[in-house]
Amino acid sequence: MNFEYTDKVKGLIEQLKTFMDDHIYPLEPDYLAWVSNHENDWKNWPPMEDLKEKAKAAGLWNLFLPANYGDLSPGLSNLEYAPLAEEMGKVQWSPEVFNCAAPDTGNMEVLAKYGSDADKEKWLKPLMNGDIRSAFLMTEPLVASSDATNIETSIVLEGDEYVINGRKWWSSGIMDPRCAVTIVMGKTDPNAPRHSQQSMILVPKDAEGMEILRPLPVFGNVDSPHGHGEVLLTNVRVPKENLLLGEGRGFEIAQGRLGPGRIHHCMRLIGMAQRSLELMCKRVAEREAFGRYIKDFSSIRQAIAKSRCEIDQARLLVLSAADMMDKQGSKGAKELIAMIKIVTPMMTQKVTDRAIQAHGGMGVSNDTPIAGYWVTARTIRLADGPDEVHMHQLGRLTVKEHTS
Ligand SMILES: Cc1cc2nc3c(=O)[nH]c(=O)nc-3n(C[C@H](O)[C@H](O)[C@H](O)COP(=O)(O)OP(=O)(O)OC[C@H]3O[C@@H](n4cnc5c(N)ncnc54)[C@H](O)[C@@H]3O)c2cc1C
Known part of the structure; x- marks a missing residue:
């Protein structure tokens, strides 16, 4: 490589x-x-x-x-x-x-x-x-959505239209005044084989029957202007041509979409961790406590050294996943994508936590971007698949590799 x-x-x-x-x-x-x-x-x-x-x-x-x-x-x-x-x-x-x-x-x-x-x-x-923005509506409040086969929203063909009914939440970006279109995942055939029940369909945000119930706060912050909405879809009608790829192909699209999405999150998280490390070094080099600069305490040097090692480890893993995606696509790189999705948000959460600690009270304020990075790292351990789901799949694939 x-x-x-x-x-x-x-x-x-x-x-x-x-x-x-x-x-x-x-x-x-x-x-x-x-x-x-x-x-x-x-x-x-x-x-x-x-x-x-x-x-x-x-x-x-x-x-x-x-x-x-x-x-x-x-x-x-x-x-x-x-x-x-x-x-x-x-x-x-x-x-x-x-x-x-x-x-x-x-x-x-x-x-x-x-x-x-x-x-x-x-x-x-x-x-x-860049004239409009969009949202992706998969997760639902009433079912464990880390297993996407649970999704209950119904998409039913009636004449030349699909009729959509369901409740979604954590629809990121839907509160944004420039959001014009959404991609909704639902079931077109609940009796089909488990991974062929789902489809994805384009729904304009202003479609009749699409109602935003509330913005969901993340650790108390609604993330304006984009927000994360809870959305009710009641008899929403769209032309049948809005269905993407074909009935029962929703999982296929989700897999194609989530690979790049996950690696992009990880790339940005490396940037957050790297800047936290840089800010931590600057801060501890200029403040004194108990007669010495904070940078000279052993525990602080260890925090800095560990953070540097962990950032570089994660960065190399992310580059390796990117390289594999370029060569073999998201499917070929699925194990590496699972690995970076497990490693990178956790690494950034740890590094930002150390940087917050080294900043003292300032670390939890908005006077540095570090507290915001911590929140992002923590939430990405859930979004696009919780840590445990990636570990569950990676563990299964690893056992299979060594036993087949
Ligand atoms: C800030 C934010 C933005 C988001 N943006 C979007 C978006 O734009 N569009 C969208 O559709 N969704 C979005 N999500 C939703 C996110 O993808 C889901 O929250 C996630 O997939 C988990 O689904 P759930 O919340 O239903 O948790 P559940 O499925 O109820 O899972 C709860 C917990 O159960 C445990 N668990 C589940 N499976 C396993 C397993 N196999 N092994 C061990 N433990 C397990 C895990 O600890 C998991 O966290 C967002 C979430 C957040 C927090």
């Missing part, structure tokens, strides 16, 4: 870092002040659209899309995208500036792979342009 970056990627990393230094880091306090004021809930942060135009003009746009999509994507491999996503991860709202934010990225990949020409024109084009 050769993880040496090509000249093209080295150039993009430099360009991205310069963009972040010039346009993103200086605005971190402004963004925080805006989202902390509840009068601004569910409104778009004013500088965002201007920043997006700047990023687009600089060619730092849709960097996540592996295939080449004309002028709107440079067509990077997963391995090439990894260091760029790591940089973006350092400021949690910055992926949106480069049109690289979840859940749009996964939804764009689904539309690019499985959408009809009409779907692409209507939804993919404006998503790739």
Whole structure:
């Protein structure tokens, strides 16, 4: 495995870092002040659209899309995208500036792979342009959704339309005023074999019968402007052409969507852990307690050394998964994807926890981004499959490998 970056990627990393230094880091306090004021809930942060135009003009746009999509994507491999996503991860709202934010990225990949020409024109084009946003509705409050075969939402064909009924929650991004389209997972045939019951269908957010019941807070914060909604779908009717790929193919789409989604989360988490380490080093080098700099206490040096080792270990594992995805696709890389999804959020949770401790009280405040990183790492241990589900599958595959 050769993880040496090509000249093209080295150039993009430099360009991205310069963009972040010039346009993103200086605005971190402004963004925080805006989202902390509840009068601004569910409104778009004013500088965002201007920043997006700047990023687009600089060619730092849709960097996540592996295939080449004309002028709107440079067509990077997963391995090439990894260091760029790591940089973006350092400021949690910055992926949106480069049109690289979840859940749009996964939804764009689904539309690019499985959408009809009409779907692409209507939804993919404006998503790739950054004109609209989207949401992905799989998880349901009434069933254990880490087992997606439990999903109960019904999708029933009536004439030329599908009729959808169900209740979803944790629909990230649905509160955003720019969210225009959702991808809903449900069952078209509850009597089919277990993994052929589910389908995915495009539902406009303003479809009649789609009702947002409430935004769900994450550790007390509603994550405006994107939010995570609880959504009721009552007799929602959409044209039958909105069904993606075909009835019973929902699992196939979910697997294709979640592979890239998981690795992108991990790449950004490495960035969060790396910046936490950098901030921790700076802080302990400038504060004194009990007659010495905090950096000179053995326990602090151990925290720093352990964090550095763990970040590098996770980064190499993520690069290895990216390399495997480039060579063998999400299916071929499924064990490595499970491994990084187990290792990386936990690593970031540990590193950010140490960085919080080393900052003292400041660490749990919003004066650094570290507390926000901790929250993200903790929630990603649930989102896109809880740790235990990945361990359950990886354990099963590992036993199989050594016994068959
Ligand atoms: C911030 C956030 C954003 C999210 N965004 C989205 C989104 O945009 N769209 C969407 O559809 N969903 C989203 N989710 C939902 C997320 O994917 C689910 O919460 C997750 O899949 C778990 O499903 P569940 O909550 O129903 O937990 P359950 O399925 O009820 O599981 C609860 C717990 O049971 C245990 N468990 C389950 N299976 C096993 C096993 N095999 N072995 C051992 N223990 C096990 C685990 O500890 C697990 O955490 C989001 C969640 C969060 C927190």
